[in-house]
Amino acid sequence: MRIFTAALATETNTFSPICIDRRDFEASLYAPPGKHPATPTLCTAPITVGRKVTAEMGWTLIEGTAAWADPAGLVNRLAYEGLRDEILDQLRAALPVDAVVLGLHGAMVADGYLDPEGDFLSRIREIVGPEVLVCAELDPHSHLTEKRVAAADFFVVFKEFPHTDFVDRAEDLWRIAVDTLEGRVKPEMAVFDCRMIDVFPTSKEPMRSFVDKLMAIEASDAEVLSLSVIHGFMAGDVPELGTKTIAVTNGQPDKAARLARELGLELYSKRGTFRVAEINxxxxxxxxxxxxxxxxxxxxxxxxxxxxxxxxxxxxxxxxxxxxxxxxxxxxxxxxxxxxxxxxxxxxxxxxxxxxxxxxxxxxxxxxxxxxxxxxxxxxxxxxxxxxxxxxxxxxxxxxxxxxxxxxxxxxxxxxxxxxxxxxxxxxxxxxxxxxxxxxxxxxxxxxxxxxxxSAGTPYPNNPATNPYRRARKDIWPMIENAHGTEAA
Structure with missing residues (x-):
């Protein structure tokens, strides 16, 4: 097997006055092919885990560039397009490949691109065709767009906030990828729109128990390959802002859709109870x-x-x-x-x-x-x-x-x-x-x-009900009180 891997990641606060160019990626992490250090950064664990997995399997891992910039505001168009095209050219040079395994964040916004990851994944899909496995690890503070879901076979998302499990989730990503390539499973991914935006610390209830429940379902049901929550990123003013649930099953799309919906409605029913108590x-x-x-x-x-x-x-x-x-x-x-x-x-x-x-x-x-x-x-x-x-x-x-x-x-x-x-x-x-x-x-x-x-001063747009969004949808909680009607009762 020949597997291509790379990483392209940052988190964009569209309200931030600090813009990102290529120098910011180079200051945080810019690792050309084969130069990524032995230890992972937050969004590059698929590369370091992939080295171990492919060595054990006797497979060939082709490493592309890994680039990460610490979160800030809008990404410069030339910076995004230059890094994107650098990785796409590396992928073309690596063909043929059996899979593409990526490290992304999922909340990038660039000048001219409201959905850079959707653009990136779609271009990858065009290069490798419909039969090659494409998967990625995501940060939960991201935007899960229809374009990304259409381009990828499956996503695995950090479960914990604080993000202490990014290596564990990269191992999950590779486990599913290996089982898929060896014919043991056929991933079917379903996404449910929770129609809300909130903050979900897993260091306290009720999110602690919810994440434990996800892991218990995964452990007890062999047909459930992965369960994830996209928390969403409230400082990203984008059209598909919001919380989503993801279920990946082995060849059972109906089961995936049911699980994603049930878990998503459970989250929605607890809206407004997740954030920690804040004082001035x-x-x-x-x-x-x-x-x-x-x-x-x-x-x-x-x-x-x-x-x-x-x-x-x-x-x-x-x-x-x-x-x-x-x-x-x-x-x-x-x-x-x-x-x-x-x-x-x-x-x-x-x-x-x-x-x-x-x-x-x-x-x-x-x-x-x-x-x-x-x-x-x-x-x-x-x-x-x-x-x-x-x-x-x-x-x-x-x-x-x-x-x-x-x-x-x-x-x-x-x-x-x-x-x-x-x-x-x-x-x-x-x-x-x-x-x-x-x-x-x-x-x-x-x-x-x-x-x-x-909560001191106003450096960050932390109230979705009053944030001055220009592009984000207005049909989700807390912009409206009951986004699901009787379905969430």
Whole structure:
């Protein structure tokens, strides 16, 4: 067997002022054929898992380019078309192939392309023809369009949020692909439109039990190859916005359709109950300062670079300063210019510095302070599962009992190693402020005495009922109250 694999991924917040060009892919991950590292990034696990699987099978794996850019706004047209065509040319050169196994995100939007993944998959299908297996792993925070479903044989989606299972799901993807190629199964995929958009953290109920139910069905029914939920991505203003359920069965399309519908209606029946309780910055700081055990983690959840924001909001920091909080560490505030100023001053220098809140309205005001430059790291990185996420060049500054990490590469706060990489022991701090919606939970919950989800300012469009959509559909919850009528009762 000859299998072609590649990855092309980013997540587009269409409201973000920060646009993506090819340099952003090259800064995050650009790996030409055979150059992908041994450890996967979030959307490239099909490549590293594929190496292992094909080696065990004695098959030939032809690797195409892997490209990932950290989430932001609109993708430059030339950047998307250039990377797309690079991979398509590699696929043409690899022909004939028996399968194409891809790593995608699913929430990319490019200039001139509201559905880049649909465009990409359709072109792949045109190249390989109708008989060749085409499948992909997706991030649940994506848009599942009819065009993508028509072009692929099946999708497998991360089940967990935080996304701790992207390698496990890549293994599922390859297991189904191998069984298909060896004639043991015939995947039949069905999709159900839940007619809703919500946030589904699997670290709490009711989504925890729902995901456990999906895995229990897969384990108990041999004819069910995979069950998935596309959460949707509310910051993507696209026509097919919304939550979808996917069922993949062995040669049973009616069963797949029934399962997808039943599970989708179950999700819909629980609409509005999934999101964590959110508090504003004043309550978050009050509760953190009054806590009897430490450290307390304040998640500045909507200033999340993993959702395409800049990560430079200062609303929580300003509240901490106004309240006289000390023994606090902030990780991070994105400000490449401030990092350059700190690097020029050098470690140990005391300088006047203005930083933060430069990207957009709703992020607070820039902070002016006399700061000490504690540490400058040219290539700072934190752990994310088995891999690493870069956030440097970076600077650690200190003033009035507050430590702040300034970063150049936008990335959300995945792991406490964010702080240790800059010389800060997070376990000795009273309060930690991080920028992440929920990906932080798996690692930070191990050291936190309490976690406070803070909605501060307006850096992110987090209310679908009021977001200023121009293209997204308006016939789903919460834009309307009952999108399914009596069917969901």
């Amino acid at each position: 910055e004043k309550e978050a700081v009050s509760r953190a300062m009054a806590a009897s055990s430490r450290p307390v983690v304040i998640a500045d959840m909507w200033d999340n670079p993993g959702g395409g924001t800049a990560g430079d909001a200062t609303v929580v920091l300003a509240e901490l300063m106004a309240r006289g909080a000390t023994n606090v560490a902030i990780g991070t505030i994105w400000d490449p210019i401030a990092v350059q100023i700190c690097a020029a001053a050098g470690e140990g220098a005391e300088i006047p510095l203005r930083f933060g809140a430069k990207s957009a309205p709703g992020t607070g005001n820039p902070i002016d302070a006399i700061v000490q430059v504690v540490r400058v790291v040219p290539d700072a990185a934190m752990r994310f599962g088995e891999s690493f996420a870069e956030f440097g060049p970076a600077a650690h500054i200190r003033f009035n009992g507050i430590d702040v990490i300034l970063n150049t590469v936008r990335v959300q706060s995945y792991d406490p190693s964010l702080f240790t990489a800059m010389g800060i022991d997070p376990t000795t701090k009273d309060i930690l402020v991080i920028k992440s919606t929920n990906h932080f939970y798996a690692a930070f919950s191990k050291i936190a005495s309490d976690i406070l989800y803070c």
